[in-house]
Amino acid sequence: MTAPPRGVLAGTAAEPGVAKPDPLLVVDRVGKAFGGIQAVDVEHLEVQRGVITGLIGPNGAGKTTLFNLLTGFDRADTGTWSFDGRAVAGLAAHRLARRGMVRTFQLTKVLGRLTVLENMKLGATGQRGERLVPALLRPAWRRQEAAIERRADVLLARFKLDAMRDAYAGYLSGGQRKLLEVARALMVEPTMVMLDEPMAGVNPALRQSLLGQITDLADGGTSVLFVEHDMDVVMRISDWVVCMAQGQVIAEGPPSSILGNRAVIDAYLGSQHDEPGLGEQP
Amino acid sequence: MDILVILGDAGRAALGPQAAIYALAAIGLNIHFGYTGLLNLGQVGFMLVGAYGVAITVATFGGPLWAGVLVGLACAVVLAILLGIPTLRLRADYLAIATIAAGEVLRLTYNAGFAQPVTGGVYGLQQFAGSFYATNPISPGSYGVGRLVYSERDLWVMVVGWGAVALATLGLFLLIRSPWGRVLRSVREDEDAARSLGKNVFGYKMQSLILGGVLGALGGMLLAVDTQAVAPNTFNPVVTFYLYTLLILGGAGRVLGPALGSVIFWFLLLFIDSALLQAIGAGYIPAEVLSPSDVGALRFALVGLALVLLLAFRPAGILGNPREMRLEAGAAGTPRRRRKSTQAGSDRERGVAR
Numbered sequence: 001m002t003a004p005p006r007g008v009l010a011g012t013a014a015e016p017g018v019a020k021p022d023p024l025l026v027v028d029r030v031g032k033a034f035g036g037i038q039a040v041d042v043e044h045l046e047v048q049r050g051v052i053t054g055l056i057g058p059n060g061a062g063k064t065t066l067f068n069l070l071t072g073f074d075r076a077d078t079g080t081w082s083f084d085g086r087a088v089a090g091l092a093a094h095r096l097a098r099r100g101m102v103r104t105f106q107l108t109k110v111l112g113r114l115t116v117l118e119n120m121k122l123g124a125t126g127q128r129g130e131r132l133v134p135a136l137l138r139p140a141w142r143r144q145e146a147a148i149e150r151r152a153d154v155l156l157a158r159f160k161l162d163a164m165r166d167a168y169a170g171y172l173s174g175g176q177r178k179l180l181e182v183a184r185a186l187m188v189e190p191t192m193v194m195l196d197e198p199m200a201g202v203n204p205a206l207r208q209s210l211l212g213q214i215t216d217l218a219d220g221g222t223s224v225l226f227v228e229h230d231m232d233v234v235m236r237i238s239d240w241v242v243c244m245a246q247g248q249v250i251a252e253g254p255p256s257s258i259l260g261n262r263a264v265i266d267a268y269l270g271s272q273h274d275e276p277g278l279g280e281q282p
Numbered sequence: 283m284d285i286l287v288i289l290g291d292a293g294r295a296a297l298g299p300q301a302a303i304y305a306l307a308a309i310g311l312n313i314h315f316g317y318t319g320l321l322n323l324g325q326v327g328f329m330l331v332g333a334y335g336v337a338i339t340v341a342t343f344g345g346p347l348w349a350g351v352l353v354g355l356a357c358a359v360v361l362a363i364l365l366g367i368p369t370l371r372l373r374a375d376y377l378a379i380a381t382i383a384a385g386e387v388l389r390l391t392y393n394a395g396f397a398q399p400v401t402g403g404v405y406g407l408q409q410f411a412g413s414f415y416a417t418n419p420i421s422p423g424s425y426g427v428g429r430l431v432y433s434e435r436d437l438w439v440m441v442v443g444w445g446a447v448a449l450a451t452l453g454l455f456l457l458i459r460s461p462w463g464r465v466l467r468s469v470r471e472d473e474d475a476a477r478s479l480g481k482n483v484f485g486y487k488m489q490s491l492i493l494g495g496v497l498g499a500l501g502g503m504l505l506a507v508d509t510q511a512v513a514p515n516t517f518n519p520v521v522t523f524y525l526y527t528l529l530i531l532g533g534a535g536r537v538l539g540p541a542l543g544s545v546i547f548w549f550l551l552l553f554i555d556s557a558l559l560q561a562i563g564a565g566y567i568p569a570e571v572l573s574p575s576d577v578g579a580l581r582f583a584l585v586g587l588a589l590v591l592l593l594a595f596r597p598a599g600i601l602g603n604p605r606e607m608r609l610e611a612g613a614a615g616t617p618r619r620r621r622k623s624t625q626a627g628s629d630r631e632r633g634v635a636r
Binding site for chain 2: 071073092093094095097098102103104105109110111112113114118121122123125127128129130131132135136138141145168170171184185187188
């Protein structure tokens, strides 16, 4: 699974905020407080290009809030971040998406009264027919539309949604909705997809297929950053794992190093458990 | 009691200038509400600025009619931008509040004493559409069959009015089938999803508000021209609710919904009106129970009842797609805040669909 080029992180030290060989996303001192609670307080984080990075942490660790901040769906109080070498802090969500940073949502957002195919076609960027005046002139966008439809059909077949192509997306099952959301995000041709709990509510059969899709993505050169609670999934497909707790990055490293990491265990289980050595600290 | 008289009255209203006017304004509302999900409760405000744009330009400043039309359209665009900038970034509820307030502010301002030199205040303005009727190519007389007859004057307004409705419907048909329309419908479904796919949601909502507002203004102009008079109290908030009624009756989010809804609305309204008057006249209803002067109010109550029944048994409207409607009631159509709790409900919906 960690065959080149996805094994590039082999020599990177497993410590929070460590520099990566080829970072796609670089986050600096990003903070967000809700009332008196510091939801996110990330000192420094780099996300490597072309690999699968898992983001874990207990409930309320600030994972989804960090997603919202980075993708422009929420405004950060402090901090800067750059994507693909360009500063993107404060950019509107739709501009970030056009630059190749595309997210999905924890609670799926399929467009129920659009067909599955329409959901897919919506994802394509730079459509001439999406501008008011050319929209009236079908010849101005017909060929582009046909090309988009072909691309959508390929993706739908890959995600095994082709049978549902012309059904309203609102009639899909929960798992199919997750698949559609990921497939639709790919229509944007993202540099990086950010998946917020892609496996939540997905049945085991679909789960296998979704896992395969995610690893295929990374093999195809798309970077993946995903939030997930299912440790089994995280350990199986991640090339690198970042753990957050109370808004901060408390550990990162290859999956094998995370399982035994003291800070991670403390974050999940609390640091009160009896263990020799702990009591010596002030 | 003469059923032919009743049908004639109802038919004349269903095809008459008034129905065309309401259809035009409702097409605008369909763009707002039916396709973009913008709950605009102040469509009458757009009609007002359109009507007064024509009236003030011609009657107060002595300008030509075409200049009045341009002024009216410009006013609608400005109004849409002024309304949209502060409210389109907020939740839909705020737009509803702001638009209903804006409509009232406009009506009261045009009504005010200080505005009287320009707007005519409470008396309004009259006789400004002479040049419209001067260009009437239809020779004087009455046209039609049986009791369904129109004067050459009405016919000319109808030709222009229904022509505008046809053009607007065709334009909407082309737009909605285009990728532009797809984005608009995605904004209606879930604007965060549209945003996450790189769509400038604010821009699309603004385009929708302007486009629908301009159609509302055109409806208002036609109303002003038809009656050769404008007065602020013509533009009551209740007009917006009639527009919603006929839009939902015809089918919101359907290209032909507003036109069909308007025809049926006016048919029903005048059918009941005429039938009641005939029944009183023939002595079927004693004058102590219902006097002819009460009919005007009662007909709206009965139309309301008819609409309630229709919507109870066909909530998607006449042209609506029941499969789509079921989604609106299920998970996909509910606001984001409530969606999580209706997940179980949506499973039931799917069961029904099969």
